[in-house]
Structures are given as structure tokens and as C-alpha cells.
Amino acid sequence: MIGEVDQPRVEKAIVQDKTHFLQMKEHPWLSIASFIAILLLWEWVSQMAWVPPLFLPAPSSILSEGWTMLKTGIIFKHIFSSLTRILWGFVIACSLGVMVGILIGFFSIPEAVGNPIIAATFPIPKIAILPLLILWLGIGEASKVAVIALGVFFPMVINVYTGVKNVDPLLIKAALSLGSNRARIIRKVILPSILPMIFAGMKLGIGIALLLVVAAEMVAADAGIGFMILTAADLMQTKKLMVGLIILSLLGIFFNWLFQKLERFFVPWKQ
Amino acid sequence: MKVLIDHISKVYIDRRGESTEALRDIHFAIEENEFVVVVGPSGCGKSTLLNIIAGLLSSSSGQVIFEGTQTDSRPHTAVVFQDFALFPWRTVLKNIVYGLEERGVKWQEQVEIAKRYITLVGLQGFENKYPHQLSGGMKQRVSIARALANDPLLLLMDEPFSALDAQTRTLMQYELSRIWEETHKSLLYITHNIQEAVFLGDRVVVLSRRPGRILDIIKIELPRPRGEHLTLEKRYLEYVDAIWGHIKKEAKEAMEETG
Numbered sequence: 001m002i003g004e005v006d007q008p009r010v011e012k013a014i015v016q017d018k019t020h021f022l023q024m025k026e027h028p029w030l031s032i033a034s035f036i037a038i039l040l041l042w043e044w045v046s047q048m049a050w051v052p053p054l055f056l057p058a059p060s061s062i063l064s065e066g067w068t069m070l071k072t073g074i075i076f077k078h079i080f081s082s083l084t085r086i087l088w089g090f091v092i093a094c095s096l097g098v099m100v101g102i103l104i105g106f107f108s109i110p111e112a113v114g115n116p117i118i119a120a121t122f123p124i125p126k127i128a129i130l131p132l133l134i135l136w137l138g139i140g141e142a143s144k145v146a147v148i149a150l151g152v153f154f155p156m157v158i159n160v161y162t163g164v165k166n167v168d169p170l171l172i173k174a175a176l177s178l179g180s181n182r183a184r185i186i187r188k189v190i191l192p193s194i195l196p197m198i199f200a201g202m203k204l205g206i207g208i209a210l211l212l213v214v215a216a217e218m219v220a221a222d223a224g225i226g227f228m229i230l231t232a233a234d235l236m237q238t239k240k241l242m243v244g245l246i247i248l249s250l251l252g253i254f255f256n257w258l259f260q261k262l263e264r265f266f267v268p269w270k271q
Numbered sequence: 272m273k274v275l276i277d278h279i280s281k282v283y284i285d286r287r288g289e290s291t292e293a294l295r296d297i298h299f300a301i302e303e304n305e306f307v308v309v310v311g312p313s314g315c316g317k318s319t320l321l322n323i324i325a326g327l328l329s330s331s332s333g334q335v336i337f338e339g340t341q342t343d344s345r346p347h348t349a350v351v352f353q354d355f356a357l358f359p360w361r362t363v364l365k366n367i368v369y370g371l372e373e374r375g376v377k378w379q380e381q382v383e384i385a386k387r388y389i390t391l392v393g394l395q396g397f398e399n400k401y402p403h404q405l406s407g408g409m410k411q412r413v414s415i416a417r418a419l420a421n422d423p424l425l426l427l428m429d430e431p432f433s434a435l436d437a438q439t440r441t442l443m444q445y446e447l448s449r450i451w452e453e454t455h456k457s458l459l460y461i462t463h464n465i466q467e468a469v470f471l472g473d474r475v476v477v478l479s480r481r482p483g484r485i486l487d488i489i490k491i492e493l494p495r496p497r498g499e500h501l502t503l504e505k506r507y508l509e510y511v512d513a514i515w516g517h518i519k520k521e522a523k524e525a526m527e528e529t530g
Contacts, residue, residue: 170354176326178417269401
């Protein structure tokens, strides 16, 4: 407009949202695409034979190796062996961990006795104890289960202990005022309060269990994923070795998913 | 039934051996079906007193005596806390039946009793909600229903509406007044809010600042049922003013001390 020229200039400053960069966008397609792209690149590099397949077999050949192992069923033997060890170790460790954690968290005498023992043994890498466990329990299953149990026990007991210490004292007071005794307090207030901490302990624990089962099977075993990986490496069967790694990755993903589902089911009051 | 608060004193001793006197020689009685409010400035030991009466804290001297209850198997007290203290893993219904569960009441009966109090406090339709799905006012209704369902000889309320916003608080005061008029429970109510004390109580026990001593016990002779209209009446305002006169100096000193 013509009149605009004559109007006095007004200084304007429009307020901007300073936090906009904090709102991170989600890129689901990018996650998938980049994953596929890396696989394709890997496949291409292998197909071009720039890297000898002994060092880096193509994803397609790893897949077909895995398929063969699946068909012959040999893979299940190894997975089954490892899972059995994990399961036993895990169950023993979780139940002991929860019990001991509640005990030392809730009662003063077990706390005084237990705390220094845990503080002293917790820092020892559990795989270093394996030779001692083999000496005590023999070379069979017991020592492997024991080393896994030890590894899972510590994060569990520490999580549970911390959880018990952080139970809202008001809830305990409320339960007492409604007529609960000490045993009931533990079952009906402490236990549900620490459920999220138990699940956190389980998630930490399963990673450790996978690590320890592989390590233990590499030391002494005739079956299991660790054993399979080690023998494949000895025989220069890189494809088979890679299959072992993929199985471990899948197991890790599976357990994480499982615990997340279980947590949603058992802790419906936490969003 | 009568509850005698018999010369209660409380001295806290911290780890360094330093002592703080919280309550000094608190002596009064709560009669059957009476609504007693304890009002006092912040830090006067009101909550300490309530915890002692609830059996959640020991007194340094003096005792709490329930008289004429030999034949009564009901629990002595149930507490409604300021921060609700609902069990987050239990639904509204399961929270309300907690005390009944602990007393070994059959499930069928638990639900019947719970339904009654759910209706009384206006929580119909929320039975299966978890506490985190409720507003503050709703949570405190659950807490009140939970305490009432346990059928205590004496109901204790520790600043139950302090965590609520001012408007919800006012509405909840009307609600509580209505609920009390329906149940006529012996009730000890702790607050720092004088208007609330006068609006709700049959008698108001006025405490001094720390160490808490009884400054006065005032009988509130206002008709029931008490509703919104009451807060505009002259006699109500006179009671409020009288109590404020007692507390003003104390509250000011308490403020300067802590600030």
C-alpha cells in the first residue's frame, strides 16, 4: 500500500519457543532403513570379496548357515543347554536375592551381618570365581549354574535392599494403623512396593546371565552357545560363530521384551 | 466410650543427643460421637500428638486411654493422612477393604461394607481405578472411606485437606461435615486452619507454638447440619476471630523462628 511508507516504523520482536529443539522427533523409518542399509553394505562388501569370508562372511551366508543348523536341530541342543543353565541360575538368584534383600533391608541384625559380606564379595568379577566353583562343585552343570546365580544374585539383592530402604514410610504407617503386623507389612506393603526394583534387577541380571553362561561354557562344556562359538572359532567356522552371536543378540532382545511384558502385567499401577 | 489424652508430653532426642520439646502436658478427653479439632500454628506438635494417639509414636510421658471399651473388639483408631497414604498397587475398592482384610472379615462382607462407604463418600464408578488415576480430592475420599470401613472407635485425621487446592478443600470440608453428620463417629481432627476448625468441630483445642501446650478449649455451639451458609454468620466469625486472637502472636513468633 502507498500509505505504508508514511507510517512510523514500529520495532517488533516476536517471542519464539526456546525449547523447540528439546522436543526430539521420532524417525521410525530411519531406524529400519539404516539397519537394512548397513546389512546391504556388509553383503555387498562380502560379495565383492574385498574381505575374505573367513573374516567377514556375508549376512546371506550366515543366514543360510543358521537355517541349516535349524533344520538339523543342532542349534536347539546348544540353545537348550544354555537356556537351562540360565534358567536355573536365574531362578535361584532371584529368589535368594529377593529374600536376602528384604531380610537385610528390613531387619537390623541381618543388615549388620550381611552388608559387609556383600560389599566385600560384590566387586569380585564372578567369572574369576568359576575355577573355585569348579573345584567345589565339579566340572558339570552345578558350577555353571552357580556362577550364573552368583552373577545375578548381586544386582538383585542390591536392588531389593535399596527398594526396601526406599519404601514410603507413610504406607507402612497406614498399614499399621489399619491393623497389619510385621509379616503382613512385608507381604502387603514392602513386596508390592519393591516390585519395580525387582524387575529392574531382573533386567540387569539377564544381561549378566548371558555373559556368564557364554564365559562358563567356553571354560568347560560339551554343549551350549558359548561352547558352540568357541569350537566354531577353533575350526575357523566363522559363519557358525556369527550364528552364535546372532542367537545371543536375539536372546537378549527376547528377554528384555519378556520382562517388559511381565512388568506391565505385574505392576499395572506404574505407567 | 471415651478417649482420655492423659498428660501427654513428647521430647525428641536427635542423634547428637540434643532434645526438642514438641508437646507439653496435653490433657483433654474426646467423648463418644464428638468431633474434636486440634488447631495450632505450624510446628506446634499437632501431628506428633495424632501419631501418639494412633500408636505410631511413643510419648515421653503420659498416656492415651480408651475407656469403656472392654467389650468392644473394634480397632481403636484409623488414620486419614495428609498425603492420602493410599496403596498405589491397590484399586479404590481394594484400598478400602485393607483394614477389613487384616481383621479376617469374609470377602463377601468386605465388599458389602466397602460399597456402603463408597456410596457415602461419593466414589461410585471409581471402584476399580488405581489411585494415580484419581484427583487429590478423590484420593482423600478413598482414604476417608478406608478409615471409616475399618470402623474404629476413634477416627483420626491429620490435616487431611492440606494437600488439596483451596477450592477442593472447601468442598471437601462440606463433604466431611455431611459424612460426619451421617455417621457421628468420634473424631479427632488436626488442622492449622482456624475456619476449618470452627466449621467442623464440636470443640476446638487450641495449641501454642512449640512446645505445644493447650491455650484454650473452645466449645463451638453452632447448629448442625452445617453448610455453606454458616461461614457468613456472625457467630461463626466470632469464633474464628477468638481463636485467631489466641494464635496470632504464637504463629508470628513461630514464623520468625523458622524463617
